[in-house]
Amino acid sequence: MSQTINIDGVGPVEFPDGMSQADMAHAIETELMPGLKSGGLKLGGASQSPQSPTAPPADQALSYGDRWEQAKDIAGALNTGVRALANGITFGNADRIAAGAGAATGVGGTQGDYAGNLEAERAKTAQFQQEHPIGSTALNTAGNALGAAALPFGAATEGASALLGNLGFSNLFGRAATAVGANALVGGGVGGVQGASNSPDWTDIGRTAKDTAEGMGLGAVTGGAVPVAGAGFNAVRNFFANPEGAIVARALQGVDDATLARAQALMEDAQRRGITLTSAEAVQQASNGASGLGRLQRLTEGTTGGSAVLSPIMANRPGQMQSAVSNELNSIAPPVERPYDVAPAVQKIGEQAMQAAEAMRGRATAPYYQAAKSETINPNAVRAVADSMDQAASADQTGILSRPVNAARDLLVATPGAPAIPATRTPVELPNGTIYKTTAAQPATPDTLSNDIANLDRARKYLRDKIDLPPFAADAIPKEEGKVVGGLIGELRDRMERNSNNFAQGRQEFERISNNIVEPFSNSPTGQLATASTPEAQRAILFPETPLPGSENGIGNAIASIMARNPDLAKSVVRQEAERAANSTVNGLTSTGSPDQWGGAKFVESFRDNPQYAKNFDTVLTRSGGDAGGFNGLLDALQATGKRQGPGSLTAQNTLDLKEMAAPSGFGAMGEAITNPLSILSHVRDAVTRARLENRSGAIANAMVDNPADAIDWLRAARDRAEPVQVPAALSPIAALFAAQYGAH
Template identity: 30%
Template sequence: MANLVPVDYDPFASGAQPAAPAPKLVPVDHDPFAEAVSPAGDIAQSFGSGLARGAAETVMAPATGAQMLKDGVYGVTDWVENKLRGMLGAEPLSEADIARRNALRDEIDARTDPIGRVVSSAQEAVRGWMTRNLHAPQTTAGEYARTIGEFAPAALSPGSLVRRAATVMVPAVASETAGQMTKGTPFETAARVGGAVVGGIGTALAGARSAPQQIVRKGASGLDSATVQADWTAAKSLMADAEQRGLSLTPVEALNQVSGGRYRNLAKAQRVAESTGGGAQVMDDFMAARPAQVEASGRAAIDALAPRTMDPVQTGTRAQAAAEGAIQDLRGDINAGTRAAYRAAEADPIPAVDFDRIAANPGYQETLRQIRSHPVLGPAFQHLPDNSVGMIDAVTKEMKTKGAAAANSANAGHSGLLSSLYSEGAQDARSSASRTSAPYAQALAEQAARRQGELAPLEAGPVGQIAGTADVTAQRGALFPRNPEAGSSPVVGSAVKQLAARDPDAALGLVRQHAETVFNDATKSLQSGPNQFGGAKFSATLRANPEARDSLRAAVEALPDGKSRWDGFNRYLDILEATGKRLQRGSETAFNGEDIAGMKGGGTIGRAVSSAGTQIPRILSEAYDRYRFGRNTSELANILTSRGALPLFENLLKSAPNAVRSRQIAALLATIGLESRMAGTQPVTEPAKMHP
């Protein structure tokens, strides 16, 4: 039997021949009649078209993201329903069911969200226009160039040139490579989107910081880079000086010391690391060594300030002698300055009428008789007659001494009346002599001026107080009172200078005694154990206020080689003050809630794990939080205490607080537009439909 074959022409027609095969139409995403371009031209034009598409998709990203979210919700809903249907033995949703459901959704959305529908239609129109009019790659290299162009807007994110290039190139190349490997298969779109997601998130994570690192970076937020750089340079110098003295500071303590407390948030973070989670042990070990460090470095600093050469008793007696000597030196200097005037006036006679009145005073008569009969004083004044200015001056000096002795209640012959008689008689005699002799009047005036302007302040000030006692504690109080009067630092400096001029070791010993006594009191152990804040207390006590600081400086700089001594000691006090920039227990314990929550997270990856769309049972969630909190506080503690971590701390401190997040957002924006572009590769007559 003949084998019948179907044909598409009349086989019985005259001269019938098989028809030539009709051309087969295949939908493409480019103009098939366009002139071919060179590979280099294809790459350039493809990159340009990708750049335009990427810019457009970046602008449309918010609306596109919302649409993709809705589509995802709808898809998950349909998937869950199919799973439930399968569990109940019902038929799954057919494609026709889903199509009808999507049509109903579109109808509902058109009524409830008309603006969203308009925006969606506008986006589809823009994508259709780009598909019809932008250059379509003709080579594989061109396809890579177009994809790179689409991701190019991500280069606007902050960061170094290398970082920004990676933000563009890595997800673009990953996406296109995945697309090339699955080209022409149903999996191409998913592969391209997946490649972009993996590449984009991977690049973002490469620059992401852990939760502790983010907290360190956040600590400098709001400060300009020049300020941070200057603060960090000063902080590193302070830490280096501390290390040379055998004392370790955290970078947080050093920063707050040199900046006047600008990095308060970092101090709070350090407090959390000290008191909670896995950081407590690290910080405890670091801080436990501090009392011994302060003890050793403090003793060395005091030795450098003033080495011990005598005990406290010797210091007190020698300081007293030096002070007495300083007062006597000034008295001698005053007398020497007026000696010539006295000698010129001593032989001048007093008129008889005036002398008879002076000589009638019983106190004057008794004192004159004592001088004339004294075995030592008598011969010294035998050349002067009783009515001479020189003799009257000698008698009145003795009368003033007797008046002062009578006024002293400690003396057995104490008498206020007798004191007044001696003092008034002496003053009357001197007044009469000064009216008679001009040289004598000049000498008295000069002496009175210098005694009032120089001697009286010296006797009433620290030198006079030190001269009045050998008790070193009282002497310290005279130089360094707890609340010094404003403007007293020059007086303190002058006092130490005068003591040092007569006995340098006594002056050094007195300053050392003050510093060492304060140190011993400040660093003594507490009931709970060694005092970790003793060094800070020592610094705060010595420099309790600006006047106390200036007085200490004036005293030290008045010592031999004082400027060098002060510079070294004051720098050490700065270091000790930095140890007090650490927050103590009970101070601001309510740490910033956002950062506490961040410490419970695992940075970018940890947050993804803990919010992966599942409802973790409460007990497991809390256990995970505790685990992450311990890990994060431990990491933060190591960043703050390890000298090897200083470069990392510096990098975190100087990095822009929003740099990582911006890179992540940029990568996400590029990824969002990918599915839209893939939808645009469908035939123009059937544009891809997206559910809002």
């Protein structure tokens, strides 16, 4: 309320409510009309009204003095407001800065009197806070924010995190605890600075230290609490609003969009093959088991709504996998109608390949041997070999060696010798008496030995081949005999080489080709097939369970050799191997007689359990004209089915060596709890999560088996909804600053 007085020559003038007439008259005399006497002044028309008076004419406006006073009042208010803002920006040090400036320059204070200036500045600040508590606090807070924004608090927090990480805190306490520690560290530093600024007298060391320590404590607690509060907010939000999103977000940690794209492509390929994969299985396969989506699927399958969707799909899975495998086998080769005809045909091709290698050696050495055929060697050289044979036969007291040695010697004889014939006197009866007919004695005739290269080499090869026959062959030479005979024909070969350059060169070429080509070929898978007559023996050569490292080329060459002579046979061999694996896995039954939902994963294990076997099979399939890429695509899809966690299991199926799984029985669960007490906590945690998912489990299950693009998009969307609200790195130090400023004292 105000009082309005109409003054002649002046107009209406407002006075404060409650001011006495004497005081108003004195004010008029001294301020408005200095030449008048109060007794001559008539006050009238006084009224009390809350309404504004009629504005005076322009020539009756307030004096310049009044306007100056009003301007000073406005300037004073602005000054104190700026002071509050500046105090916030400088963390409470604006009064100190102004006092120091006044002491240094005399502007705004008394020159040389810092203490007096500081007291005056603080008095002005206190007066403004008292008169405008809300505005003062708002301006000071705004100043704090502006000052904090100007400082690199975010970089400081990140630097503290890096420092603690380098010191090993992350390894000891985890990333979350390290983040809390880093924020507490920076918050404590900021709080300490603010606490020191709050201290009224820096010359009082004890008080200043106490205020600094108090600010550090408040700042550290507040700074460390900010990331904890942010994590708590995110946890509560996801727990109630987006449980599947929280699980998806955790499960997809470290899974990038490229991996999700591979998972989508895998689902699409499986779909083309007639196999329904879940998005969880596809991501697990594409990430090589790095995601945790298997748990989400397992928990969803454990709910009423999720089971209603996924159980029929899993029940149909064995048939889907069998059909897909059958189609892939048919792409390799049609079903083998007469499987027992395969092994003999393969062996025959092995024999032909081996014969071809030997024939090549024969063609290479033929010119040398042909030239040597017309040559002869010194008969004494052959006689020396024959004498060695005679000595070996006579030295054998058992008679075991004499027969084969003598038989070998006979092969060297061109004309058999004859023993000496003594003279004879034979009586002849005549009518006149007996007469005697005498036959002259004949000396012994020695045998004549062959000395031509052609016949000697023929005899040598005959004996060599008999020695090389397997023990069960009809004409095979026993081991002991063969050793003796082999040494004798070796002596013959040496003498032939010394006496014939052509024969020596032929032998050298023969040995070179034998060592470098024929014998390695004989030891190769292709050469081994020449003596392998059964399917088991041939499988041990082409598809050994534990193949030698780097054996893919040799086995591939064996299939290529079959392919070159009989393509259908080569493809049948490959199909038989793949079909053998299918019959014991994907086409098989569980121990309870039911179709095996993990049969496809077991089929994959047959091929990929041994990396060298996998490499060998890929090579064989390619060399027989098959599509290794398509076959591996099938294996990828089937392997993904093994990423599914079994009912009641806490582990992915494929990590349990693909043993059959089922929910633990009562005794089984008790045993698990005894051997692994932590499993109880895991099961309790699963039960809580299933309860959270129950009301949306059907929708989650449907999303998992949606068309591939939508299924993967659902994962992305669930993950993105669960993205945590990021707490700015600068928020913790700013909060610490406020806590130290307003929480102290």
